[in-house]
Amino acid sequence: MNLNHNNTTFVIVTYKSELIIHECLKTLPEDYNKIIVENSGNADLKKDLEKTYKNLEVFISSNRGMCASNNFGIGKCNTDFAYVINPDVKFKNDTIKELINGMKMIDDFAIASPMCSDSKYPNYTPIKNLSNLTVEKILSVDRIDGYSMLINKNKFKDNIYFDENFFLYLENDDLCLKKKKEKENIYIITRSQIEHLGGKSSNIIHKEELEYSRNWHWMWSKFYFNKKHYGFFQALSKISINFLSSIIKYFFYLVLLNNYKKNIYKMRLAGAINSIMGKASWFRPNIKN
Numbered sequence: 534m535n536l537n538h539n540n541t542t543f544v545i546v547t548y549k550s551e552l553i554i555h556e557c558l559k560t561l562p563e564d565y566n567k568i569i570v571e572n573s574g575n576a577d578l579k580k581d582l583e584k585t586y587k588n589l590e591v592f593i594s595s596n597r598g599m600c601a602s603n604n605f606g607i608g609k610c611n612t613d614f615a616y617v618i619n620p621d622v623k624f625k626n627d628t629i630k631e632l633i634n635g636m637k638m639i640d641d642f643a644i645a646s647p648m649c650s651d652s653k654y655p656n657y658t659p660i661k662n663l664s665n666l667t668v669e670k671i672l673s674v675d676r677i678d679g680y681s682m683l684i685n686k687n688k689f690k691d692n693i694y695f696d697e698n699f700f701l702y703l704e705n706d707d708l709c710l711k712k713k714k715e716k717e718n719i720y721i722i723t724r725s726q727i728e729h730l731g732g733k734s735s736n737i738i739h740k741e742e743l744e745y746s747r748n749w750h751w752m753w754s755k756f757y758f759n760k761k762h763y764g765f766f767q768a769l770s771k772i773s774i775n776f777l778s779s780i781i782k783y784f785f786y787l788v789l790l791n792n793y794k795k796n797i798y799k800m801r802l803a804g805a806i807n808s809i810m811g812k813a814s815w816f817r818p819n820i821k822n
Contacts, residue, residue, distance in 0.1 A: 534685075536636040538564040541614040541683075544606035546599055548572040549743075550620040553730070554582070560624040563587050568609050570594050570602040596817060598700035599679070607694055613687055619680040621730040625650070628725050632683075635670050635722030643688040643717035644709060646681045647725035648672075656681060656729065657721045672721040675713060679705030681727055688717055696761075700814040701750040703758040710762060741793065742818040745800045749816045752779075752804035757814070769809070776805050 543561060547554055547569055554569075561567065567589040571579055579591040592609065594602060607615040632647055639645070649656040656678040682705065684694065695704045709719055752775065759768035779801040786794040804816065 534636045534639050534642065536614065536633050536683075538562065538566075540612045541565055541616055542610040542612045543567040544570070544603060544610065544615050544617045545620055546570045546572060546602040546606065547578070547620050548596060551575065551578055554578075554620045555585075556730075557618070557620050557622055558582070558586050558589070560628075562624075562629050565629075566590075566610075566612065568592065568606045570606045572596045572602055598697070598814070600695035600699045600704045601697045603704075604694050604697060607684065607686065608692070610686070613685065615684045615686055617679070617682045617684060618727075619729075622680055623728040623730070625726055625728065628727055631670075631725035632722050635720075635725055638671055639718075639720060641718055642720055643685050643712040643715075644677055645683045645685075645720040645722060646677045647727045648721050648723050649678075649681075650726040650728050654729070654731070656727075670722060670724045672723055674719050674721050676706055676709035677719060677721065678729075679708075680729055682708075688712070698757065698814065699754055700816075701747065702754040704754075707758055707761070745796060746816060746818040748797050749800040749804035750814060752776075752801045753808040753814050753816075756805055756808035760808075772805055775801065779805075 543565055545554070545557065545567065548571075550573075558567070563586075565588065567586070569579075569582060569589065569591045571591050571593050573596065574593055576593060579593060582591050583589055590609075592605070594605065597605075603617050607617070628647055636642075636645065646656065657672065657674040658676040660673060660675050686692075694708065696707050699707065712719060752772065755775070756768045756772050759771045763771075779798040783795055783798040783802065786792075786798065800816075807815070
């Protein structure tokens with residue numbers, strides 16, 4: 534595959550990301566087009582980014598979640614490849630060069646990514662019972678983390694990418710599983726590396742509300758994902774330990790008068806119950822602009 538600035542567009546979804554997005558953009562190659570979907574309605578950020586960086590367009594959007602926003606951004610790409618990254622991802626000096634070199638060794642793929650530089654937190658799941666080294670520099674894998682996904686749009690003839698029922702979490706697992714069922718290839722380019730700051734996509738001053746949202750959606754998404762692919766009762770089994778643990782910890786922190794921790798586990802229970810009842814992923818953090 535010939536990857537270059539003419540056929541690849543970066544897609545980044547931001548939400549209260551004013552303090553981190555510049556660190557990301559400064560590391561990306563200037564000659565590649567970039568689309569930002571700004572979900573917190575910050576018109577000043579749009580003006581600032583479009584003034585500061587070349588080949589960049591910002592779309593103001595309501596907070597529709599990662600899936601819908603990524604789909605929107607990908608839909609705005611006029612290139613064959615859309616490179617979806619989170620605002621807390623940074624490129625190294627040779628990331629794009631090594632990615633281009635690695636992609637030249639691949640004839641066909643649906644999803645690919647550089648490798649996370651922190652070996653303690655790999656951004657992929659290897660294929661079980663298989664020697665993964667397809668060729669030097671390339672790993673064939675089962676899944677890739679959603680904070681860095683190079684998507685071959687030609688492998689999505691229906692123009693359907695992420696399942697928009699997900700608001701947050703496991704949308705990447707869902708997409709990868711869909712492509713693996715379709716016998717498509719997913720690769721990690723090992724010599725191309727990225728840095729993932731992890732959990733820093735949004736301003737830290739909103740940490741508490743965002744943490745409530747993350748816990749609600751983690752449980753909602755875990756049940757929904759497993760129900761979608763393995764059935765209702767298998768999904769119940771998958772979340773049962775988390776559910777019981779959340780009940781115990783809710784009452785534990787209730788006794789200790791630790792409202793923050795208590796509410797964390799309250800959110801987990803609420804997310805799970807809503808998903809089991811078949812309700813949409815409706816919860817949104819209570820953050821004022």
